[in-house]
Amino acid sequence: MKxxxxxxxxxxxxxxLLAIAALAACSxxxxxxxxxxxxxxxxxxxxxxxxxxxxxxxEVAQEILVTPTAEPGRSALIVAxxxxxxxxxxxxxxxxxxxTVLRNMFDGLVTRDTGSGVHLELAEEMNWVDDTTLEVKxxxxxxxxxxxxxxAEDVVFTFERIINENAIEYPEPHTSPRKGLIxxxxxxxxxxxxxxxxxxxxxxxxxMQLLVHQQIVPKDYLEEVGTEGFIAHPIGTGPFKFVExxxxxxxxxxxxxxxxxxxPDLEPADLACVERVIFRVIPEASTRAAALLAGExxxxxxxxxxxxxxxxxxxxxxxxxxxxTEPIWLQLNVSDPLFEDVNVRHALNYAVDKxxxxxxxxGGRAVPxxxxxxxxxxxxxxxxxxxxxxxxxxxALLEEAGWTDxxxxxxxxxxxxxxxxxxxxxxxxxxxxxxxxxxxREIGIDAGVRFWEYSVVQPQLLACERQAFLDDWxxxxxxxxxxxxxxxxxxxxxxxxxxxxxxCYSNERVDELIRAGEVxxxxxTRQEIYDEAQQxxxxxAPAVFLxxxxxxxGSSERVQNWExxxxxxxxxHDVCLAP
Amino acid sequence: MRAVKIIExxxxxxxxxxxxxxxxxxxxxxxxxxxxxxMMGQGGAISAGEIEQLRSEFHLDExxxxxxxxxxxxxxxxxxxxxxxxxxxVTELVSSRLPATIELAGGALFLALVIAFPIGxxxxxxxxxxxxxxxxxxxxxxxxxxxxxxxxxLILIFSVSLGWLPVQGRIGxxxxxxxxxxxxxxxxxLTRNWPALVSALRHLALPSFTLAASVAAIVAxxxxxxxxxxxxxDFVQLARAKGxxxxxxxxxxxxxNALIPTVTVxxxxxxxLLGGNMIVETVFGWPGLGRxxxxxxxxxxxxxxxxxxMVYALTFVLANLAVDVLYTYLNPKITL
Numbered sequence: 047m048k049x050x051x052x053x054x055x056x057x058x059x060x061x062x063l064l065a066i067a068a069l070a071a072c073s074x075x076x077x078x079x080x081x082x083x084x085x086x087x088x089x090x091x092x093x094x095x096x097x098x099x100x101x102x103x104x105e106v107a108q109e110i111l112v113t114p115t116a117e118p119g120r121s122a123l124i125v126a127x128x129x130x131x132x133x134x135x136x137x138x139x140x141x142x143x144x145x146t147v148l149r150n151m152f153d154g155l156v157t158r159d160t161g162s163g164v165h166l167e168l169a170e171e172m173n174w175v176d177d178t179t180l181e182v183k184x185x186x187x188x189x190x191x192x193x194x195x196x197x198a199e200d201v202v203f204t205f206e207r208i209i210n211e212n213a214i215e216y217p218e219p220h221t222s223p224r225k226g227l228i229x230x231x232x233x234x235x236x237x238x239x240x241x242x243x244x245x246x247x248x249x250x251x252x253x254m255q256l257l258v259h260q261q262i263v264p265k266d267y268l269e270e271v272g273t274e275g276f277i278a279h280p281i282g283t284g285p286f287k288f289v290e291x292x293x294x295x296x297x298x299x300x301x302x303x304x305x306x307x308x309x310p311d312l313e314p315a316d317l318a319c320v321e322r323v324i325f326r327v328i329p330e331a332s333t334r335a336a337a338l339l340a341g342e343x344x345x346x347x348x349x350x351x352x353x354x355x356x357x358x359x360x361x362x363x364x365x366x367x368x369x370x371t372e373p374i375w376l377q378l379n380v381s382d383p384l385f386e387d388v389n390v391r392h393a394l395n396y397a398v399d400k401x402x403x404x405x406x407x408x409g410g411r412a413v414p415x416x417x418x419x420x421x422x423x424x425x426x427x428x429x430x431x432x433x434x435x436x437x438x439x440x441x442a443l444l445e446e447a448g449w450t451d452x453x454x455x456x457x458x459x460x461x462x463x464x465x466x467x468x469x470x471x472x473x474x475x476x477x478x479x480x481x482x483x484x485x486x487r488e489i490g491i492d493a494g495v496r497f498w499e500y501s502v503v504q505p506q507l508l509a510c511e512r513q514a515f516l517d518d519w520x521x522x523x524x525x526x527x528x529x530x531x532x533x534x535x536x537x538x539x540x541x542x543x544x545x546x547x548x549x550c551y552s553n554e555r556v557d558e559l560i561r562a563g564e565v566x567x568x569x570x571t572r573q574e575i576y577d578e579a580q581q582x583x584x585x586x587a588p589a590v591f592l593x594x595x596x597x598x599x600g601s602s603e604r605v606q607n608w609e610x611x612x613x614x615x616x617x618x619h620d621v622c623l624a625p
Numbered sequence: 626m627r628a629v630k631i632i633e634x635x636x637x638x639x640x641x642x643x644x645x646x647x648x649x650x651x652x653x654x655x656x657x658x659x660x661x662x663x664m665m666g667q668g669g670a671i672s673a674g675e676i677e678q679l680r681s682e683f684h685l686d687e688x689x690x691x692x693x694x695x696x697x698x699x700x701x702x703x704x705x706x707x708x709x710x711x712x713x714x715v716t717e718l719v720s721s722r723l724p725a726t727i728e729l730a731g732g733a734l735f736l737a738l739v740i741a742f743p744i745g746x747x748x749x750x751x752x753x754x755x756x757x758x759x760x761x762x763x764x765x766x767x768x769x770x771x772x773x774x775x776x777x778x779l780i781l782i783f784s785v786s787l788g789w790l791p792v793q794g795r796i797g798x799x800x801x802x803x804x805x806x807x808x809x810x811x812x813x814x815l816t817r818n819w820p821a822l823v824s825a826l827r828h829l830a831l832p833s834f835t836l837a838a839s840v841a842a843i844v845a846x847x848x849x850x851x852x853x854x855x856x857x858x859d860f861v862q863l864a865r866a867k868g869x870x871x872x873x874x875x876x877x878x879x880x881x882n883a884l885i886p887t888v889t890v891x892x893x894x895x896x897x898l899l900g901g902n903m904i905v906e907t908v909f910g911w912p913g914l915g916r917x918x919x920x921x922x923x924x925x926x927x928x929x930x931x932x933x934x935m936v937y938a939l940t941f942v943l944a945n946l947a948v949d950v951l952y953t954y955l956n957p958k959i960t961l
Contacts, residue, residue, distance in 0.1 A: 217707040295912035328910035337792040501658025
């Protein structure tokens with residue numbers, strides 16, 4: 047009896063131990079464990095840069111950090127993406143990560159560097175024949191991955207496939223979701239084998255910045271295999287060619303040995319350095335970080351701010367940052383009785399300590415917004431300064447608007463009503479929202495925070511049903527059109543104008559300027575237009591202008607010659623992998 | 626006779642699935658959020674009319690009854706529509722992810738049973754012993770532990786610190802495997818690709834253990850309590866009085882009778898395994914159905930949500946059927 051019982055328990059334990067041992071036997075040796083160290087950091091304190099010795103708070107995760115060591119024998123460069131690309135057809139997505147992956151297999155007429163500079167790529171020359179006609183000379187000697195030469199026919203085909211109705215036939219005929227990114231393009235005409243003319247409906251100043259986002263596909267191949275065949279095996283002219291893969295698992299590419307070299311402005315223009323690259327999708331940020339630490343991947347996208355320091359201090363791991371293109375605002379509903387008075391909106395701008403926000407939440411990796419545009423926008427108004435942190439000024443302005451603490455309870459009131467409102471936001475911005483609420487409470491405003499799913503709150507915002515909404519708005523074009531049209535133009539039903547205007551803000555002069563800026567060809571005049579528009583929005587303060595965070599990406603030390611790009615793309619053409 | 630009954634039960638599933646299809650169809654469209662708005666994102670400009678055009682392309686501008694009619698008409702022909710965001714047929718997307726999810730759920734179920742059965746049986750046989758108290762304590766922790774937390778902790782210990790097991794994915798990046806069934810374990814055995822089998826098993830270990838933890842804990846507790854009940858019953862006493870060896874009493878008399886409630890719980894846990902997949906697949910970067918559904922929900926990709934939920938519903942129905950069939954084997958007095 048007893049023996050039987052023992053037999054059951056002993057057998058089960060042995061089975062489990064054997065299973066664990068079998069799996070463990072196939073693995074690498076355990077890595078060295080590193081200890082916590084004191085670090086020297088440069089901090090911005092009251093406008094001055096000082097060097098401090100800081101002892102970091104010991105975290106459990108950090109105690110078991112190891113030097114990342116790639117799997118032995120791995121020559122492929124592996125990038126961990128935060129979200130899955132949605133298509134391998136450059137004309138059939140509306141998604142940054144799709145472009146991140148596709149840009150390594152496809153080239154455009156122009157490309158962008160890691161900042162805002164636009165450079166010729168497949169276009170050898172581009173000239174405006176008149177205000178609405180762009181003549182493009184296509185580079186000769188470029189071949190697609192199947193060996194076919196790139197000609198003007200492919201360029202015409204590419205753009206017609208994007209702008210023509212129902213030009214994409216699979217799985218059902220539909221129009222390219224990228225058409226809107228190049229909306230003013232009316233037609234494309236082939237002049238000769240290596241020249242095309244693009245005809246626009248009007249003057250379109252951001253043309254170059256937005257052409258970056260369209261990649262050239264091979265006409266003959268696509269016509270032969272159809273869209274279904276093309277997404278199964280995409281072919282471009284880029285530095286890497288497609289090998290195999292699934293969108294939300296991994297996409298494997300190999301170096302294209304007949305690559306023409308890439309944009310001549312972006313040295314070194316040559317074949318890609320690594321032989322094989324793999325894009326893997328790891329949606330969870332801590333798993334991405336763990337995969338980098340374990341040496342399973344070489345570059346990780348979107349390091350969350352709370353992990354930046356941890357990774358940065360780990361030997362063998364670099365965290366690199368670049369200014370992002372996604373400013374964050376607290377948008378105030380100007381139609382709400384609470385925020386009707388411009389003094390109140392100014393007061394809230396003065397009540398926020400942006401430097402503290404940047405230090406505490408972003409670890410210094412963000413810059414304050416000088417107004418309605420990112421400070422790195424090509425048309426930023428250089429005269430605007432971020433609203434300074436001045437709680438006394440905020441209180442004075444609130445008093446002017448009738449808000450005082452008449453009953454001495456620490457909360458401002460007016461006509462017996464306390465100054466209370468809710469900051470609506472999405473979970474992503476929890477720390478920022480809570481920090482703002484506490485800053486507002488410091489000057490006697492009873493601010494709370496409520497979290498939403500974006501798609502649920504968005505219709506309520508457009509219907510002016512919420513009071514204050516904290517969110518970012520991305521636009522990688524470095525041109526004011528995208529942000530101004532969406533955020534600061536009055537809402538126009540059925541049109542793109544004001545589609546992100548969650549402040550219910552409407553200023554006729556600003557609207558006029560936005561419309562004028564969209565079709566102004568002269569750069570100086572355009573700058574004047576946007577300077578005035580930014581000044582007006584700054585003065586009207588339909589939002590608390592907060593910060594522009596940096597994008598942080600992590601890489602192992604083996605990765606050489608790689609810098610994150612502001613527009614978030616990961617271009618691996620020049621990146622090398624040390625042995 | 627049993628076969629006829631099984632076919633009859635399978636046919637009952639048809640009205641259930643139709644009901645599920647209609648409820649899901651109506652509910653996801655009642656959820657706030659517009660798929661076209663989400664699809665347009667933030668950056669860049671959109672052209673006037675583009676949103677209306679997309680809405681009409683997806684039939685979102687038509688009354689919900691018309692949309693439902695289109696859906697049912699196509700669904701009966703095996704066409705579940707195509708994903709708004711990925712622009713590929715839903716059936717293709719779902720069937721390409723399903724093997725990964727089944728492999729993970731299967732691995733988890735296997736591990737859960739391997740862990741739960743010895744613990745449940747030993748705890749019942751040695752009730753109130755130290756081992757019993759310890760294993761019930763551990764199983765309590767197992768039930769309470771959230772999957773995402775356990776997953777991250779296991780990654781930190783076994784992958785980052787010890788370097789024994791991989792952090793994420795289904796197979797090593799340096800392994801090439803010919804895809805036949807989509808089940809990596811089966812494919813690697815079929816092609817006799819042993820390095821791929823080892824790699825797939827190692828990748829399966831942590832996510833399936835994470836998923837198995839709570840299931841194992843629940844099954845162990847249920848098995849223990851039903852074993853205790855059976856062990857106290859008269860026929861067990863009789864078997865012992867007859868002088869039957871204790872092992873035989875436990876396995877043949879007690880365990881078999883204690884299995885009926887346990888099988889019910891395991892059947893229900895199959896649903897939990899699929900539901901829990903969404904979190905575990907996200908944590909371990911496992912390219913299965915759960916992750917596809919999470920993305921589809923956030924993107925309000927109606928056809929894709931619909932297709933995936935139908936698969937979940939079908940799994941529940943089939944798991945229940947399997948449980949009922951198993952009953953008849955465990956206790957011949959039960960009929961379908």
